[in-house]
Amino acid sequence: MKLLKCLGSYIITFLAYFLLCAFVITVSFLLFFWNFGEIDEARLHFTAIVTFCNVLFITLLFTVGDIIRRRFTVDRPVKEIQEVLDRLTNGDYSARVSESFIAGKYSKFGDIAESINDLAAELSGVETLRADFISNVSHELKTPLAVMQNYGTMLQQPGLPEEKRMEYAKSVSDACRRLAHLITNILKLNKLENQQIFPTVAEYDLSEQVVECLLQFENTWEKKNIDIETDIPDGVRIRADAELLTLVWNNLLSNAFKFTGEGGTVGVYLSTDEKYAIVKVSDTGCGMKPEVGAHIFDKFYQGDTSHATQGNGLGLALVKRVVGIMQGEIGVESVYGQGSTFTVKIRRC
Ligand code: ADP
Numbered sequence: 001m002k003l004l005k006c007l008g009s010y011i012i013t014f015l016a017y018f019l020l021c022a023f024v025i026t027v028s029f030l031l032f033f034w035n036f037g038e039i040d041e042a043r044l045h046f047t048a049i050v051t052f053c054n055v056l057f058i059t060l061l062f063t064v065g066d067i068i069r070r071r072f073t074v075d076r077p078v079k080e081i082q083e084v085l086d087r088l089t090n091g092d093y094s095a096r097v098s099e100s101f102i103a104g105k106y107s108k109f110g111d112i113a114e115s116i117n118d119l120a121a122e123l124s125g126v127e128t129l130r131a132d133f134i135s136n137v138s139h140e141l142k143t144p145l146a147v148m149q150n151y152g153t154m155l156q157q158p159g160l161p162e163e164k165r166m167e168y169a170k171s172v173s174d175a176c177r178r179l180a181h182l183i184t185n186i187l188k189l190n191k192l193e194n195q196q197i198f199p200t201v202a203e204y205d206l207s208e209q210v211v212e213c214l215l216q217f218e219n220t221w222e223k224k225n226i227d228i229e230t231d232i233p234d235g236v237r238i239r240a241d242a243e244l245l246t247l248v249w250n251n252l253l254s255n256a257f258k259f260t261g262e263g264g265t266v267g268v269y270l271s272t273d274e275k276y277a278i279v280k281v282s283d284t285g286c287g288m289k290p291e292v293g294a295h296i297f298d299k300f301y302q303g304d305t306s307h308a309t310q311g312n313g314l315g316l317a318l319v320k321r322v323v324g325i326m327q328g329e330i331g332v333e334s335v336y337g338q339g340s341t342f343t344v345k346i347r348r349c
Pocket of ligand 1 (some may be wrong): 287
C-alpha cells in the first residue's frame with residue numbers, strides 16, 4: 001500500500017514536470033513561428049530577441065509560480081516540523097504537528113509528520129511514567145521514614161516504660177524492613193525493565209519449587225488459621241530461570257495470604273498441557289472489583305488503601321515482568337468479596 005502511494009506520488013511529480021516543460025517549449029515555438037511568419041529576413045534578429053524575451057518571461061512566470069508553490073508545500077511544512085522538533089528537544093512533549101498538515105494528500109511530509117507525532121506521544125508517555133514513578137517512590141519512601149522519625153523521637157522520652165519502649169522499637173524496625181523491601185523491589189524492577197537481568201535458563205523441578213515456596217508461609221497460615229488446598233503432581237519439569245520464578249510464586253502466595261482473612265482457604269495447583277506448566281494460586285480472600293483488577297499489574301498500584309501499610313504495589317508489576325521475560329502468560333479471575341485465582345503458564349521443556 002505504502003509502495004503504491006509512493007509510486008503514485010512519483011508518477012504525479014514526473015507528469016507535472018513533463019507537462020510543464022512541454023508547455024513551455026510548445027509556447028516558445030508557437031511564438032517564434034508566429035512572429036517569423038510576419039517578418040522578413042532583416043527582422044529575424046529582432047524576432048529572435050523578442051522570442052527569447054517571451055521564453056524568459058514565461059519561464060519567469062513559472063519560476064515565480066514554483067516559488068509560491070514551494071513556499072506552501074515545502075517551506076511551510078519544514079518550518080512547522082522544525083518548530084515541533086525544537087519544542088520536543090526542549091522537553092515540551094505536548095508538541096504535535098497539526099492534523100490538517102498530516103491530512104495533506106500528496107505531501108510526502110505527511111508521513112514524516114505522523115512519525116514525529118508518534119514519537120512525541122511515546123516520549124510524553126515515558127515522561128508521564130517517569131514523573132509518576134518519582135512521585136510514587138518519594139511517597140513510598142516518606143511513609144516509613146516518617147514512622148521511623150516519630151517512633152525514634154518517642155523512644156527518646158525519659159522514663160519510658162519497658163513495654164512502650166519495645167513497642168516503639170518494633171515499629172521502627174518494621175518501618176526499616178518495609179523500606180528495605182521497597183528499595184529491593186525498586187532495584188529488581190529497574191533491572192528487569194532495563195534488561196540488565198539475563199535469565200539463566202536451566203531445566204529444573206517446578207513441583208519441588210512450588211512446594212518449597214508454599215512451605216515458607218507455614219507460620220502465616222497457622223497464625224491466620226488458613227486452610228491449604230494443594231494439587232501438585234511430582235516431577236513437573238520446566239526450562240526456566242528458577243530464581244526469577246521463585247519471585248513469582250512468593251509474590252502470588254504472599255498476596256494470597258495477605259488478602260485472605262482468618263479461617264479462609266488458599267489453594268495451589270499445578271497441572272500441565274501440551275505446551276505449558278500451569279500454576280494456579282487461589283484464595284477465598286477479599287477479591288477485587290473489576291476496576292481494581294484492571295490495574296493490579298501497574299507499578300505502585302494498590303487496590304485498597306487499607307492494605308497500604310502491608311505492601312508497596314510493586315509485587316505484581318515484578319511478577320508480570322518476570323513472566324514476560326520467561327515468555328509465559330499470567331491472568332487473574334476475581335470476584336469481589338469471594339476471592340481471586342491467579343494463573344501462570346510457563347513453557348515446558
Ligand atoms: P501490594 O500487594 O504490595 O499492594 P501488588 O502489586 O502485589 O502490591 O498488588 C497490587 C494490588 O493488587 C494490591 O494492592 C491488591 O489490591 C490487589 N491484589 C493482589 N493480589 C490480590 C489477591 N490475592 N486478592 C485481592 N487483591 C489482590
